[in-house]
Amino acid sequence: MSQLDTPVLELRNVTKTYSVKQGLFGKPKPLTAVNDVSIKLARGEVLGLVGESGCGKSTLAKILLGLEAPSSGQVLVDGQALGGQDRLALARRIQPIFQDPYSSLNPRKNIYDIIALPLRVHSIGNEVSRQKSVREILDIVGLPARVMNSYPSQMSGGQRQRVAIARALIMKPEIVICDEPTSALDVSVQSQILNLLNELRQEFGLTYLFISHNLAVIEHLATRVAVMYLGRIVEEASVESLFDAARHPYSDALLKSVLTPEPGLGIPDTHLGMTYPNPIAPPDGCHFHPRCPSAMDLCKSQRPTPLFDAAGRIECHLFSP
Amino acid sequence: MTLATSANSVDPLLQDIIGPTPGQQLRRRFFGHRGLMIGASVLGLLLVIAVLAPVVAPHDPYAQDLMARMKPPVFLGGTWENILGTDHLGRDYLSRLIYGARVSLLIGFVAALISGTIGTAMGVAAGYFGGRVDMVVTFLINVRLAMPVVLVALAVVAILGGSLQVVIGVLGLLLWDRFAVVMRASTLQVRGREYVAAAQAIGASTPRILLSEIMPNIMNNLIVVITLEMAHAILLEATLSFLGLGVQPPTPSWGLMVSEGKNMMLFEPWLVLIPGTVLFVVVLAINLMGDGLRDVTAPENRS
Amino acid sequence: MCQSKSCQDTPILSIDNLTIDIPTSAGTLHAVRGISLDLKRGETLCIVGESGSGKSLTSLALMGLLGKRIVPRADRMEFDGIELTTASARTMRKLRGARMAMIFQEPMTSLNPAYTIGDQLMEALTLHGGSSRKKARARAIELLEKVGITAAESRLSQYPHQLSGGLRQRVMIAMALMCEPELIIADEPTTALDVTIQAQILRLLADLQREMNMAMILITHDLGVVARVADKVAVMYAGELVETGPVKEIFAAPSHPYTRGLLRCIPLPGKTKRGSVLGTIPGIVPSLVGDVEGCTFRTRCEHAAPACRGPIPLHSSPEGTHSFRCIYKPGSLQAEAALSTGTSV
Numbered sequence: 001m002s003q004l005d006t007p008v009l010e011l012r013n014v015t016k017t018y019s020v021k022q023g024l025f026g027k028p029k030p031l032t033a034v035n036d037v038s039i040k041l042a043r044g045e046v047l048g049l050v051g052e053s054g055c056g057k058s059t060l061a062k063i064l065l066g067l068e069a070p071s072s073g074q075v076l077v078d079g080q081a082l083g084g085q086d087r088l089a090l091a092r093r094i095q096p097i098f099q100d101p102y103s104s105l106n107p108r109k110n111i112y113d114i115i116a117l118p119l120r121v122h123s124i125g126n127e128v129s130r131q132k133s134v135r136e137i138l139d140i141v142g143l144p145a146r147v148m149n150s151y152p153s154q155m156s157g158g159q160r161q162r163v164a165i166a167r168a169l170i171m172k173p174e175i176v177i178c179d180e181p182t183s184a185l186d187v188s189v190q191s192q193i194l195n196l197l198n199e200l201r202q203e204f205g206l207t208y209l210f211i212s213h214n215l216a217v218i219e220h221l222a223t224r225v226a227v228m229y230l231g232r233i234v235e236e237a238s239v240e241s242l243f244d245a246a247r248h249p250y251s252d253a254l255l256k257s258v259l260t261p262e263p264g265l266g267i268p269d270t271h272l273g274m275t276y277p278n279p280i281a282p283p284d285g286c287h288f289h290p291r292c293p294s295a296m297d298l299c300k301s302q303r304p305t306p307l308f309d310a311a312g313r314i315e316c317h318l319f320s321p
Numbered sequence: 322m323t324l325a326t327s328a329n330s331v332d333p334l335l336q337d338i339i340g341p342t343p344g345q346q347l348r349r350r351f352f353g354h355r356g357l358m359i360g361a362s363v364l365g366l367l368l369v370i371a372v373l374a375p376v377v378a379p380h381d382p383y384a385q386d387l388m389a390r391m392k393p394p395v396f397l398g399g400t401w402e403n404i405l406g407t408d409h410l411g412r413d414y415l416s417r418l419i420y421g422a423r424v425s426l427l428i429g430f431v432a433a434l435i436s437g438t439i440g441t442a443m444g445v446a447a448g449y450f451g452g453r454v455d456m457v458v459t460f461l462i463n464v465r466l467a468m469p470v471v472l473v474a475l476a477v478v479a480i481l482g483g484s485l486q487v488v489i490g491v492l493g494l495l496l497w498d499r500f501a502v503v504m505r506a507s508t509l510q511v512r513g514r515e516y517v518a519a520a521q522a523i524g525a526s527t528p529r530i531l532l533s534e535i536m537p538n539i540m541n542n543l544i545v546v547i548t549l550e551m552a553h554a555i556l557l558e559a560t561l562s563f564l565g566l567g568v569q570p571p572t573p574s575w576g577l578m579v580s581e582g583k584n585m586m587l588f589e590p591w592l593v594l595i596p597g598t599v600l601f602v603v604v605l606a607i608n609l610m611g612d613g614l615r616d617v618t619a620p621e622n623r624s
Numbered sequence: 625m626c627q628s629k630s631c632q633d634t635p636i637l638s639i640d641n642l643t644i645d646i647p648t649s650a651g652t653l654h655a656v657r658g659i660s661l662d663l664k665r666g667e668t669l670c671i672v673g674e675s676g677s678g679k680s681l682t683s684l685a686l687m688g689l690l691g692k693r694i695v696p697r698a699d700r701m702e703f704d705g706i707e708l709t710t711a712s713a714r715t716m717r718k719l720r721g722a723r724m725a726m727i728f729q730e731p732m733t734s735l736n737p738a739y740t741i742g743d744q745l746m747e748a749l750t751l752h753g754g755s756s757r758k759k760a761r762a763r764a765i766e767l768l769e770k771v772g773i774t775a776a777e778s779r780l781s782q783y784p785h786q787l788s789g790g791l792r793q794r795v796m797i798a799m800a801l802m803c804e805p806e807l808i809i810a811d812e813p814t815t816a817l818d819v820t821i822q823a824q825i826l827r828l829l830a831d832l833q834r835e836m837n838m839a840m841i842l843i844t845h846d847l848g849v850v851a852r853v854a855d856k857v858a859v860m861y862a863g864e865l866v867e868t869g870p871v872k873e874i875f876a877a878p879s880h881p882y883t884r885g886l887l888r889c890i891p892l893p894g895k896t897k898r899g900s901v902l903g904t905i906p907g908i909v910p911s912l913v914g915d916v917e918g919c920t921f922r923t924r925c926e927h928a929a930p931a932c933r934g935p936i937p938l939h940s941s942p943e944g945t946h947s948f949r950c951i952y953k954p955g956s957l958q959a960e961a962a963l964s965t966g967t968s969v
Contacts, residue, residue, distance in 0.1 A: 052818040053789075065522045091524030104515035107343065108537035114516075118523045151343050156908040157675070167519065186674035187845055188905035188924075191889035195901050213819055216848075220891035220898055239898065257823040259848030260893050263871045267827040267852050272820050353649075 006079040007040035008207050009064070009094075009175050014038070014073035016059055020280060031280050033059040034070070035231035041175070046201065046208040048222030048239065050215060050254065054279060056231040057211045061179050064209065066090050077175075088122060095168035099180035101160035105152040111163055112148040118171045137166045141196060158189035162196070169200065175207045183214060194221060215258045219243050224312075227251045230279060230287040237312035248316050249292050286317065294318065350617045357613025363606035371422040378416035379404070382573045386411035391589055405595055408581060414592075417573040418599060424574045425555045425603065428489055432554035433547050435493025440500020441543060445531060447501070448508025458501060465498045471560060478566040488567050492554045503546050507539035514538075541618030548611035552604045559600055575600050635662040636806055636839050637686070640700035644681050644863075647693070651913045655681050656696075656863045663856075665806065668833065668840045670850040670871070672886075673860035676909045679843045682860075683809045686841075687726050688716035703807065721748050725800035727793075729812040734796060735784040741768075741795055742780030748802040760802075767798040771828055790821040797829065804836060811843045826853055847890055851875055856945075859883045862909050862920040869946030879939070880948040881925045881957065919950070927957065 014037045019028040033056045041047050051057050062068040063075060066087060075082035077093055095118075098104040105114055112134055119130045135145050141162040152160055161181065168176055178197065182190040198221060201208060212218050218225060219239060226236040227248060235248040246252045257270045271293040277283055283290050289299035298317050306315040341349070351357065370377050380403075387410065393399040394406040394414070405414040447458035477491050511517065512535065520534050561567030562576030563583075570577060575596040582592030644656035656678040663669050673679040685696040688708065701708040703724065706715065720726075728734045736744060745767070746760035755763075761780070768776035771794040784792055793813060800808055810829065814822035830853060833840050842853055850857055854871040859882065867880040878884045888903025896902070907924035919925070922932035931951045939954050940947040948954075 052820060062518075065518075067518060067521055088524040091522060094522075096519065096522050098515040098519065100515060104519055106516040106534055106538065108540075109533075117520065117525070121520075121523050121525045121529065153343055153346075154340055158908070164519075167523075187847065187886055187889050188674060191902035192904045192906070195904065198899060198901070215819065216891050216893060219893055220896065220900075220902070243893070253820060257820045258893070259819075259823065259826075259846070259852045261847040261851040261875060261887070261890060263851040263854075263875045265852060267830060268823055269827065270820050270823050272824070349649075 007076075008043045008078060009041040009209070010074075010076040010079075011037055011039045011060075011064075012074040012076065014060075014063060014070045014075060016056075016063060016068060017071045029280050032231050032282070033279065034063065036073070037228075037231070037233055038073075039226060039233065039236070041207050041209060043174070043207055044201075044205055045224060046210055046222045048218035048225040049209060049211045049228060050213065050218055050225060051228035052213070055228045056279075057228055058179060060228075061096065061177050061209070061211055064175075064177055065094060065096050091118070092122065092171050093173055094175045094177060095171065095173040096177045096179060097161075097164055097168050097181045100184045101157055101164050102152075102184070104164050105160055107152050109151075110148065111150050111152070111155075114152070114163060115167045115170055118167065122171065124171070133170060134166075137170045140169070140200070141166045142192075156189070157185050158192055161185060161189075161193050165193075165196065165200070169204070172204065173206070175209070178208055178210045178212075180212055181210075182217060183212065190217075197221070215255065216260070227254065230277065230282050232287065232315065233313070234288065234315045235313065237314075241311050247311070247314050247319055249294050249318070250288050253291075253293075286315075347617065354613045354617050356609045357617060360606040360609030360611075360613060363602065364610060367422055367603060367606075368426065370419055371426050374419050374423055378413075378419045380413035380416040382412060382416040382420040383571055384412060391585070391592070393589070394591055394595070397591060406591065408578070408592065409585065414578075414595065417578060418575070418596065420573040421575045421578060421596070422599075422603075424485065424568055424572060425558065425600075428485070428492065428558045429551035429555040429607075431489050432492035432496060432558075433551045435489070436495070436497035436550060436554075437500050437543070437547055439494070440497030440546075441504045443497070444501040444504025444506075445508045445535065445539070448505040449512055449527075449531060449535065455505075458505065462498055462501050465495075468495075470495050470557065474557065474561060475564065475566055478561060483561070483566050483569050485568055485572065488558055488561060492557055496550050496554060496557075499550060500543070500546050503542050504539060507542045508535055511535050511538045541614070544618070545611050545615045548607050548614065552607040552611070555600070555607075556604060633664055635664050636704050637661070637663040637841075638700060638702045639686075639698060642682065642685060642696060642698040642701060644678070644685055644690070644694060644696045648913060654863060654912045654916045656685070657916065659860075659865050661858060661865070661868070663807070663839045663841065665839050666834070666837045667855050668830070668842060668853055669856045669858060670854035671841060671843045671858045671860055672845065672847065672850050673843075674845055674909065676862065676912075677860040678863040679860050680811055683726070683811055683841060683843055686809060687720055687724060688713075689720075689726075721751070721805075722803045723805055724807045724809065725803070725805040727796050727800050727808065727810040727813045729815050735792060737784055740781050740783055741787070745780070745795070745799050745802060748799055763802060764798070767801055768795070770801075770832065771795075771798045772824070773798075790817055790825070793817060793821075793825055794828070797825070797832075801832060801836070805838060807839045807841070808833070809841045809843070812845070813842070814849065815844070815846070822849075829853075847886065859886070863912055863916075864920060864949065866921065866950075867946075867948035869941070869948075873941075873946050879946070879954055879957070880921075880950055881927055881952075882921045883948075884957065885924075885926075927952065 014034055015032065016034040018031045018033060020031045037060065039047065049057055049060070059068065063070050066082065077090065082090065115134045115137060116130045119125060119133060125133065134148060138145055138147065143159060143162050147155065155163070181197065182193050185193060194217065200206060210218065210222055222239045224236065225239050225242045226233045227250060228234070229250050235242070235246070235251045242251060243255065246255050253270045253272045256268050259267070272291045277287065277290065285301045286299040286304050289295040292299065296317060304315050304317045304320060306313055307319050386407070389407055390409055390411045392403050392407045395401055395404050399406050403413050403415070405418065408414055408417065443458045443461065447455040474491050474495060478487055481487050517530060517534050520530050558567055558574070559576030559579065562574045563580040565580065567576055568574040578596040579593050586593050639659060639661045642656060642659040646653040646655050659682055661669065671679045671682065681690070684690050686708065688711070690696060696709065698709050703719065706719070742761070742764060745764040746757060749755055749760040749763060750757065764780060765776045768779055773779055773791065773794055787795065813829070814825050817825065826849065829840070844850060851871065857869060857871050857874045858865055859867040859880065861882045867874065867878070867883045874883065875887070878887055885903065885905040889905065891902060905924050910920055910923055918933035919936045922928040925932070929951065936949050936951060938947055938949050
């Protein structure tokens with residue numbers, strides 16, 4: 001385990017700011033989608049990233065895929081800064097699986113062309129060897145080779161997501177960014193895809209960044225969890241410690257609002273105020289204080305500093321160093 | 322598992338690839354659409370006639386016979402020698418109509434091709450790159466929309482003189498606005514799809530993404546606009562020729578024929594009615610085809 | 625059907641053998657086949673099913689919103705004694721909004737972007753209740769407050785696009801409640817929302833339902849939501865009701881192979897081992913175009929047998945509350961599962 005000290009993927013103080021124009025003649029205002037985020041992914045681990053819509057999860061995924069450049073901070077792959085690597089080299093190491101298999105496959109291309117696109121772009125092999133690779137990867141994701149000539153519209157949601165996984169894996173990447181890979185699928189298909197992702201990870205030693213709002217899925221698959229709120233990681237811990245004893249009040253509220261299929265328990269009260277704050281005008285102090293059931297005066301004025309300890313990382317005045 | 326597969330080996334419910342390919346579906350919808358079929362047949366017939374004009378036309382369209390001027394068409398008491406009669410110079414009207422189809426279709430097609438290339442390039446660039454590019458293109462579209470097409474065309478033709486090439490060039494350079502608007506909107510829509518993000522994440526180059534991810538998915542809209550702009554160009558050519566600023570005589574052009582017939586309109590109305598009707602039918606056919614193509618290629622947009 | 629004591633108050637909604645056929649170019653699509661349901665005041669029925677199960681079509685048929693091309697057939701489809709299949713368009717219009725209301729999944733598409741929240745809320749009341757604008761306004765404010773919207777009065781003049789998704793869904797709920805309906809149908813009301821908002825909206829719906837003694841049909845694919853909200857559950861697969869019963873029985877002793885399969889697909893916190901292999905239902909939902917015979921789940925069922933192509937018997941519990949459609953007798957699959965895995969379900 002020589003790579004233990006070099007994380008396969010690392011974000012160092014990554015910030016992404018957009019300027020948003022409000023109204024026709026409004027002055028552009030900065031929107032900080034990702035705010036000073038630092039995370040490390042060790043080889044073979046699954047980092048679950050959770051948070052409500054608008055918290056910056058998807059922006060973070062785009063930065064990791066090189067689709068967006070961070071406004072400041074660094075992304076390192078195997079200890080090497082992302083800016084120093086060319087786009088093709090990066091694409092070989094990090095691949096995405098998107099949420100909606102109805103939108104992630106080009107409807108005008110057949111399955112073979114879709115899966116072989118990475119090989120063509122990277123000029124890997126010739127048409128014969130590509131055919132062979134596509135056959136192999138189809139077998140790995142559990143699709144018969146005869147789907148090669150079909151089109152996405154002829155397939156079910158689960159099959160399409162398998163195609164998307166095949167496309168992501170055909171170049172044998174090390175890191176896969178899974179952005180809500182099962183939330184558009186039916187329940188009976190979700191579990192197949194989750195099982196497949198889990199199998200593939202073990203077989204190919206993949207590292208996942210798994211973005212989801214489904215905490216049951218995160219709990220099942222992830223080894224570590226990062227909780228994001230308004231662009232910041234407010235808590236990061238191993239999946240056991242987070243799900244057994246979440247420390248940040250926001251993580252706690254998120255966990256409480258999960259509806260497990262246990263009849264008779266009723267619907268939980270999260271004690272969260274309902275409105276997610278406007279990211280253009282985030283609250284002062286701790287961003288979470290207007291919705292926090294245990295907010296103190298300090299929280300309104302001062303931003304908590306992160307605490308790093310054995311359990312992970314937490315950013316809350318209740319756990320100030 | 323084993324039980325299920327063995328029990329259902331020939332079960333009609335069991336299937337994993339659903340339905341026909343997009344191509345098969347398109348074909349089925351294409352041939353099932355009445356308006357589209359009518360429009361396409363009329364246009365196809367006309368195209369064949371135009372291409373085979375030297376074979377099909379009964380007479381030389383330029384051959385004058387001053388002894389046989391303004392012979393009425395056969396249904397108004399004329400002879401089968403000149404089925405649609407002759408014009409004021411004694412030229413066979415049917416032959417002139419047939420050769421006129423060549424001019425009209427040529428102008429419609431080439432003008433739509435030129436403006437389509439310009440408009441698509443601008444629209445796709447604006448939609449895909451956004452930002453400054455989009456601002457510039459939007460500005461150009463607005464400038465173009467502020468210019469009255471007929472007046473500008475008249476002015477240009479008046480300066481350069483009317484000829485087939487000039488008319489095609491002027492129309493081609495003026496009719497790109499709808500292409501740009503439609504292509505920009507379609508590109509914006511497609512750009513947001515995840516397969517474009519997936520191609521970017523694969524490392525595909527921008528030209529590759531534009532050509533193989535974006536273009537195939539906006540092609541249907543492009544084809545619809547091409548047909549509509551063809552009709553537009555054909556009408557404009559007729560207008561210009563009617564005003565004497567389009568194709569120059571003695572070239573047979575439908576607009577010119579209407580123009581030449583208008584002096585006699587009160588005495589021999591068929592001189593205007595025949596080319597007018599043909600023009601009407603062609604434009605109607607193209608529009609039917611355009612509407613049909615829109616229905617067929619985007620069934621989800623049908624009301 | 626209703627002999628037991630608990631059943632004596634007559635159901636407000638009673639459906640018997642509802643069938644929806646949709647004509648398509650490839651043939652008739654048998655989208656919904658032979659659905660029978662009863663619902664009493666104050667009761668919540670969850671219809672669970674995956675895409676293509678016909679759950680949304682069923683609810684649209686109840687509201688008379690299927691459109692002209694699709695005509696639902698039923699032996700009986702009564703709402704408080706009014707037969708809905710034969711009701712005139714006028715009667716249906718009067719019922720909708722006034723006595724039956726619907727909440728859709730995507731509030732943005734069901735709210736009119738051109739009118740303010742206030743206008744849309746009040747329209748429901750002035751249209752059906754015939755009350756004055758002043759009264760309607762007061763009621764709108766009252767309801768917005770009830771659904772947890774702060775500064776309700778100022779919200780009345782806002783447009784839908786000025787509200788967040790959670791707020792819009794609350795406005796939709798308020799709008800559905802304006803005329804105090806007796807039956808409310810919610811089609812995936814929280815699917816587009818975040819988990820934290822979902823819990824709040826569902827709590828709100830449940831509270832309001834209890835307070836107004838409404839009957840509620842909640843359509844969802846989320847078994848977590850079903851477990852926490854439902855009194856009764858109806859499981860639909862490929863247009864058929866495969867199992868119905870009280871929520872506790874469905875979750876404790878699911879009888880139809882599909883219900884059992886669904887429950888195995890989701891990781892249960894504390895019960896499913898982290899990272900373990902989850903249960904799956906292989907295959908896909910079959911096409912329902914053309915003749916549909918036997919059990920449509922047979923192509924995906926691990927217990928499928930040749931008999932599944934024939935007529936499928938309906939097994940009912942002695943009280944008549946729990947029933948399912950399968951060639952296997954009640955309990956036989958549980959026993960088999962217990963034998964093969966050594967655990968009880």
